[in-house]
Amino acid sequence: MILTLAFRNLFHDRIRLAVTLIGILFSIVLVAVQLGLYLGSSRMITAMIERANGELWVTAYGAKSFEDGGVLLTPRERHAALATPGVKAVIPMIVAFAEWRKPSGGSTRVVVVGTDAEDKGLEPWSLVQGDWEDIKAPDAIAVDNTYLRELDIAGVGDTAQIATGRVRVRALTHGIRSFTQSPYVFTPLNRARQLIGVDGDKTTFFLVQLEPGADVEAVRADLKSRLEGADVLTKPEFRDRSLTQWLFRTGAGVALIGGALLGILVGTVIVAQTLYSSTKDHLNEFATLRALGSTSGYIHKVILAQAGMSAVIGYILGMLISLTVLFMSRSSPLPLVMTPGLAGALFALTLSMCAISAVSAIVKVTKIDPATVFNR
Amino acid sequence: MTSTPSLEADNIVKELGRGAGKVMALKGVSLVLNPGELTLLMGPSGSGKTTLLSIMGCILTQTSGDIRVAGQSTKGMRAEELAALRRTHIGYIFQSYNLFPTLNALENVRIALDVIGQKGYAASQRAEEVLHEVGLGHRLKNYPGNLSGGEQQRVAVARAIASSPSVVLADEPTAALDSENGHAVMELLARIAREQKRSVLAVTHDPRTLGYADRVVRIEDGLIVGEERRPDGLDAPRVTDLTKRRKAHG
Ligand SMILES: Nc1ncnc2c1ncn2[C@@H]1O[C@H](COP(=O)(O)OP(=O)(O)OP(=O)(O)O)[C@@H](O)[C@H]1O
Ligand SMILES: [Mg+2]
Numbered sequence: 001m002i003l004t005l006a007f008r009n010l011f012h013d014r015i016r017l018a019v020t021l022i023g024i025l026f027s028i029v030l031v032a033v034q035l036g037l038y039l040g041s042s043r044m045i046t047a048m049i050e051r052a053n054g055e056l057w058v059t060a061y062g063a064k065s066f067e068d069g070g071v072l073l074t075p076r077e078r079h080a081a082l083a084t085p086g087v088k089a090v091i092p093m094i095v096a097f098a099e100w101r102k103p104s105g106g107s108t109r110v111v112v113v114g115t116d117a118e119d120k121g122l123e124p125w126s127l128v129q130g131d132w133e134d135i136k137a138p139d140a141i142a143v144d145n146t147y148l149r150e151l152d153i154a155g156v157g158d159t160a161q162i163a164t165g166r167v168r169v170r171a172l173t174h175g176i177r178s179f180t181q182s183p184y185v186f187t188p189l190n191r192a193r194q195l196i197g198v199d200g201d202k203t204t205f206f207l208v209q210l211e212p213g214a215d216v217e218a219v220r221a222d223l224k225s226r227l228e229g230a231d232v233l234t235k236p237e238f239r240d241r242s243l244t245q246w247l248f249r250t251g252a253g254v255a256l257i258g259g260a261l262l263g264i265l266v267g268t269v270i271v272a273q274t275l276y277s278s279t280k281d282h283l284n285e286f287a288t289l290r291a292l293g294s295t296s297g298y299i300h301k302v303i304l305a306q307a308g309m310s311a312v313i314g315y316i317l318g319m320l321i322s323l324t325v326l327f328m329s330r331s332s333p334l335p336l337v338m339t340p341g342l343a344g345a346l347f348a349l350t351l352s353m354c355a356i357s358a359v360s361a362i363v364k365v366t367k368i369d370p371a372t373v374f375n376r
Numbered sequence: 377m378t379s380t381p382s383l384e385a386d387n388i389v390k391e392l393g394r395g396a397g398k399v400m401a402l403k404g405v406s407l408v409l410n411p412g413e414l415t416l417l418m419g420p421s422g423s424g425k426t427t428l429l430s431i432m433g434c435i436l437t438q439t440s441g442d443i444r445v446a447g448q449s450t451k452g453m454r455a456e457e458l459a460a461l462r463r464t465h466i467g468y469i470f471q472s473y474n475l476f477p478t479l480n481a482l483e484n485v486r487i488a489l490d491v492i493g494q495k496g497y498a499a500s501q502r503a504e505e506v507l508h509e510v511g512l513g514h515r516l517k518n519y520p521g522n523l524s525g526g527e528q529q530r531v532a533v534a535r536a537i538a539s540s541p542s543v544v545l546a547d548e549p550t551a552a553l554d555s556e557n558g559h560a561v562m563e564l565l566a567r568i569a570r571e572q573k574r575s576v577l578a579v580t581h582d583p584r585t586l587g588y589a590d591r592v593v594r595i596e597d598g599l600i601v602g603e604e605r606r607p608d609g610l611d612a613p614r615v616t617d618l619t620k621r622r623k624a625h626g
Contacts, residue, residue: 001490008478142565288474292535293463294491295456344384371436373474374426374547 002298006305017310019102020274024314025321027267028346030323034260035346036329036336038253043337044179045246048113052122054091054207055216057233064249065242067111067180069095069204073230080226086214087223091121092203094192097182101161102152105132109163109182110151112162121207124186128313129156130171138187142171146331147183165195181333208232219285231260264353270283272357275307279361283368290370303361307354315350319343379445382465382542382575383409385432388441390598392427401427403598404441409543409575414566414588417579419595424546425579428595432577433466433545434458443579446542463492467536469565469578471529471544475520479505481531482516488535506534510564526557533564538571544568550585562588 010017038373047056048066048161058081081090094114101107115122117132124135124142135142139159143151146208154162159168162185187195195283210219216234224231233241247253279286286299326336390402409415409432417425430436432443434450437458443450445465450458475484485503489495494502507516510530520528528551536544546565550558562578566588569576578585581614586592594602 001487001495004483005476005479008476012478178395185516282473285476287478288470289487289491290459291433291462291468292488293459293461293466294490295459298491372432373435373470374430 002301002305004322006302006309009278009285009302010306010309013278013281016274016278020271020310021314021317023185023267023270023274024310024350024353025318026270027263028315028318029321029325030263030267031260031349032318032338032342032346033325033336034256034263035342036322036326037334038247038256038260039337039339039342040335041179041247041252041256042243044177044334045242047176047233048095048122048184049239049242051125052235054089054209055235056208056210056220057235057238058090058206058208058223058227058233059204059231059233059238061229061231063205063231063241066095066238067097067182067242068245071133072198072202072204073206075201077227077230078201078203081206081208081223084219084222084226086211086219087208088211088214089119089209091115091119091207092189092201093121093205093207094189094196094198095204096192096196096198098162098185098196100151100183100185103158103160106152108150109160109180110185111178111180111182112185112187112192112196114187114189114195116189116292119189121209124171124173124176124184126173126175128172128174132171134170135186137168137170139166139168140170141167141188142186143169143175143183144176145172145174146177152185162195163197164279165191167195177333177335179334185319235257246337264349268353268357271307271310271354272360275303275310275354275357275361276364278306279303279364283365284373286365287368287370287373289327290368291373299365300362302317303358303365304355307361308351311350311354314354315347318350319346322346381408381444382411382446383432383577384442384444384626385428386442386444388428388431388438388443389540390424390427390436391439400573401598402431402438405595405598405600406441406592407432407600409577411542411575411609412570412573413590414569414576414578415591415593416585416589417577417593418581418626419601421581423595424598425595429545429577429579433468433543434461442511461589463539465542467539467541467544469529469532469536469544469549471548471551473525473530473532473552475528475535477520477529480519481512481523481534485535485538488538492539494539502538503534506538507531507539510534511560524557526553526560529553529557529561530564533561533568537568537574540572542574544574544576546576548579550580550582555584558582558584 063070078090081087096112097109098112099107100110117123134140153169156169156172176184185321219231326338329336385405385407388402388405392399392401419425433437445461482503486499489499507513510533512530515527549561554596562585565576565578568574590606592604593600
């Protein structure tokens, strides 16, 4: 009967129900979009680091992110690293912003990622056209096909210029997007050095692969003592650095999380308001229940059930809209991401939002005097 | 009859309001309800009838004096204990019915059973049974909005007796009804008292209801001023000594 009464009270006033649902919906969609963007951004920012085959990264001291490696490392560091017990391989990698000159004039920034296939450190994934062998050809590069228009090229075979060097697209990936909005350009290590004008054997990073069974922390401590002036980072550490750089130093992440919090706040206020006014409207009924001898818990359950039902309906509708937005964002520069974890978190959030909203209604109902029932 | 009283009010005093608006609504009222009797409480407006009914129903707490329900004193009971007492011993009927507009007749009775922990099929059966008893077997699925005033009050009567309380309290149950429906409801209350051996106390202004009473108690200005009892074997109460009006003390 608790559920029946809650359900009837809820659907009795359709307009109020609509307002409640819009409040919840607004919250869910806003939070889903903001957190979806946050997740999407995080994934984009850390994709390269996640994909790299290596336990440790050697970077210049204070390197800010994958795209912003700072001063270059020298072969001296490579040899020192290779001499460290537990280290199996040390893979050099060039990563740098560079100027892409569009064939029809104008330019844009790209991120050149230079690494050799045989090192198996990092290779372009999701290749949809061409392969590593093609990229080894003179001037060959791989780019992502979602950036073709921005790069002002049509596809494989087209040429352009990076700084002063000519490049030809030999392979295409799909879906390797860049948070900085500067497309990634994959090319072999030495070609990358030429393109961005690095002299000699210098590199941006060393990706360190360990012997099986080696203790990551021990090797890291050892490496750190041997490589003065360089940072030795584990994968999660480097990931966090990149996230901090792009999401928090730039304020983007703060804006996203702030937006999500605002969504929660506004939603809670709307739901609290409608639930409170619904409770006020049904106060006489609650007083009657109390006079009939119901425990106060019984009445609280009716209010909570009402809140819970609003939450479930609002969540389902909100998720439908969120998923539609997500679907439409697929080919945008910043696609939203929805994971089962986020969906679960949103549900928990909706429930707690409604539970918190119920508090004011419960406080109101706690103050009712059953004696009012005889005086109407 | 030698049975124990189902409800006793002992020297009840009730102050209402505060400061300058303070009113002595009850000034020392004692009243005993016995099983099998329909008692009418009559008196002018503002004499304290509703206040007394609320206190006897453990809905309102008295300023002083004691209420005993089935011999148990309510002194010092907390709100939840009083609620427990209400759901086990007392049924209520209100002037404005106080039905749940979003629940149909059957559900309105069922929720009263739900509150006291009776659920499921048995509760549904019981609700149907009492609705049949009050003559609404054919209106189970009707919502209050689709029932006449008399029918609504009969649903309220069914709700009040569904849990088989020993005491039924009614505040002006016929005030909002026409003569025919008023008689039907009084008839029901009298039957509930006599056939089911419950104590029924009904507040009323309505002289038409007198014929159903076993006992009429008169209240004025917060004091009981007289009581008439129908002698056994008679159809209507006979007026006994009512001239001895007690003066308000002070
Ligand atoms: N909440 C309150 N605060 C102050 N005074 C009150 C309050 N409720 C009732 N009273 C006063 O207490 C007295 C008794 O009221 P009560 O409602 O019991 O009368 P009644 O006999 O039921 O009257 P009626 O026949 O009009 O229903 C009245 O004088 C009334 O004005
Ligand atoms: Mg009254």
